[in-house]
Amino acid sequence: MGYEYRMSDAQDALFKTLADPTRRALFERLCREGEKTVGALTARAGVSQPVVSKHLGILKQAGLVRDRHEGRQTHYSAQLGALAPLIDWTREMAHFWQSRFDDLEDLLKRMDQ
Amino acid sequence: MGYEYRMSDAQDALFKTLADPTRRALFERLCREGEKTVGALTARAGVSQPVVSKHLGILKQAGLVRDRHEGRQTHYSAQLGALAPLIDWTREMAHFWQSRFDDLEDLLKRMDQ
DNA sequence: AGTCAGCATAGCTCATTGGCTATGCATGGA
DNA sequence: TCCATGCATAGCCAATGAGCTATGCTGACT
Secondary structure (H helix, E strand, C coil), X not given: CCCCCCHHXXXXXXXXXXXXXXXXXXXXXXXXXXXXXXXXXXXXXXXXXXXXXXXXXXXXXXXXXXXXXXXXXXXXXXXXXXXXXXXXXXXXXXXXXXXXXHHHHHHHHHHHC | CCCCCCHHHHHHHHHHHHHCHHHHHHHHHHHHHCCEEHHHHHHCCCCCHHHHHHHHHHHHHXXXXXXXXXXXXXXXXXXXXXHHHHHHXXXXXXXXXXXXXXXHHHHHHHHHC
């Protein structure tokens, strides 16, 4: 066993990963402009190359990007599917909220009779 | 001027606020179970009352909750609408991704002729 | 008036983390 | 073979932040 995979862990990793502005900017660029090398990303990131590499590593670990090696450069691209847990979470919150609202409506309706 | 309101600031605040598990748990409880007092929230939060108050303050500042004073207790409730910027952001990322995909399809289609 | 209860604030500590420079490692070209 | 280039890793530092205890403040009850 050892492993027990909880859904909230995925959400936690996503929120934590996207909480940093530099990291979110990198991910946004990859979403907007498609695949890019580390050098190209560094050029307009406003931080040093090692920092960019580090952030890309964290994004990769969260499943938000994937890398492809070609000679001595590494190409990164966004993995949009990784956002699913985040979308699910918001949907879930909205659902709970709506449910309570419906319950209240039900109650009021029954009280009305 | 001093003030210039950027959209990304709202996203930043949301991501940062929801990145903390304790805070997210508090918000989730308010979504699931509706309005609760600080005492009720503290009872099952696993952290001390001052910590809960602090987190609620941060959630409030991000617009995710609102408070209502009644006697000597404070009732907090979730403000689901505050999640809008987060939903918009994910939609935007998905859109960019899809656009590039469409462009590629267009290109292939034109090459095919 | 005095006391307790509920919540907020203050002040502290420790762990985390985002940034840097320096360096390592592999690839491509002369 | 030797050097340059592209990226990753290591090690450090300063800032941030989440937790705690102690205390302050206000409302309720006797």
